[in-house]
Every structure is written in C-alpha cells, then in structure tokens.
Amino acid sequence: MNVTYERIYAVVNRIPKGRVATYGQIALLAGIPGQARRVGYALSALTEERRVAWHRVVNARGEISLRAEPGAGELQRAMLEAEGVVFGRDGRIPLARVLWQPSAPASPRVRRGRASRARPRGRR
DNA sequence: GCCATGACGTTCC
DNA sequence: GGGAACGCCATGG
Numbered sequence: 001m002n003v004t005y006e007r008i009y010a011v012v013n014r015i016p017k018g019r020v021a022t023y024g025q026i027a028l029l030a031g032i033p034g035q036a037r038r039v040g041y042a043l044s045a046l047t048e049e050r051r052v053a054w055h056r057v058v059n060a061r062g063e064i065s066l067r068a069e070p071g072a073g074e075l076q077r078a079m080l081e082a083e084g085v086v087f088g089r090d091g092r093i094p095l096a097r098v099l100w101q102p103s104a105p106a107s108p109r110v111r112r113g114r115a116s117r118a119r120p121r122g123r124r
Numbered sequence: 125g126c127c128a129t130g131a132c133g134t135t136c137c
Numbered sequence: 138g139g140g141a142a143c144g145c146c147a148t149g150g
Contacts, residue, residue, distance in 0.1 A: 002147090023132050035145055040131040045148090057131075065131040072131090 004032060008042045015056040018084040019100040020093060022060050029102060040065070055079040056100075062093040 011029045015021050023036035032038055043054050044067060055076040059065050064073045077087065085098050 024134090027132085032146090034133075036132040037130070037144090038132095038146055041147060043131055046131095054131080059131080060133060067131045069131095 004030065004038070005042045005045070007031060008039055009046070009050055009052045012043075012052045012054065012057060014102075015053055015100050018098065020056050020058050020062075020080065020085060020095070020098050021100040022058060022095070023065075024060060025100070025102075026057060044068075056083075058093060062088075062095045063091065 007030045008026060011026050012021070014029075023039045024034070027033060027036045027039045030039065039057075043052070043057065046052055046054055064076050066073050077091075080093070081087065085093060087093055
C-alpha cells in the first residue's frame, strides 16, 4: 500500500466527530492538493480493517457521494446524523457549519463557500 | 503499454 | 444557479 493512501486514511481519521471534510480538503492535507480523485479512489479501496471514518468525507457540495455499494449512502447519512451532523431538506449538509476546519483557532469564518482554490487554472 | 473509468474539484458560459 | 469541459492519477482491461 502506498504511503499516500496511509496518509489519506490518517487525515480522514483526524476529522473530529460531528464534522465532515471534503475530498479536496483531504487531498490537500494529505499532501496531494488538487487530486481529490485519488482520495476517492483510496477510499474505494478501503477495507474494514482500516477502520477509517470514511463516512465523514463528502464532496464539495456537501452531498454524500454514492459508490458501488447499494445502501451505503443511507448508512453514511445515519452515521453522520448519529454524530450530530445536520442534514438539509434536500439531503445536503450545510458545510458552513459542519465543515472540518483543521486550523481554525478562533475565527470560524475563515473559508466560506468553496472549500479552496488551490489551483486557479480553468482553461476551457 | 495504451485506453477507459472513477467515493471529485474548479472554472467558464 | 445549472450544465459542460478540463484536470490529475491510480487501477484494470
């Protein structure tokens, strides 16, 4: 297993209870900024032995990313709700309130709206 | 070794 | 605000 994967899992495990983090955020903290896709892949290859809090990882929209496993979305939502994470009417999570902020000493309004803009590219 | 796909993200129209 | 396009990378065929 790659060290990157381990680091990703470690970052995910650092998410405090009752909070969620986005894939991009995790990728950033894991040392692979902009590669959220790899994070998703790492989580897909996740096993129960790892015991990673994968349910605290959501996409940038605050929604639960569905995967191959049927019913996993419901499970994830149930686990999050059990931890105190609130869900909006449309099934989304208000990231402004429950988004994990690794370095939020006293100003919770550090990043509002988007998760980050590490790559201001975007040619089209 | 090339091609297609995927638990995603960001920017532009 | 919604949709489309491009990116980056690992994995499997």
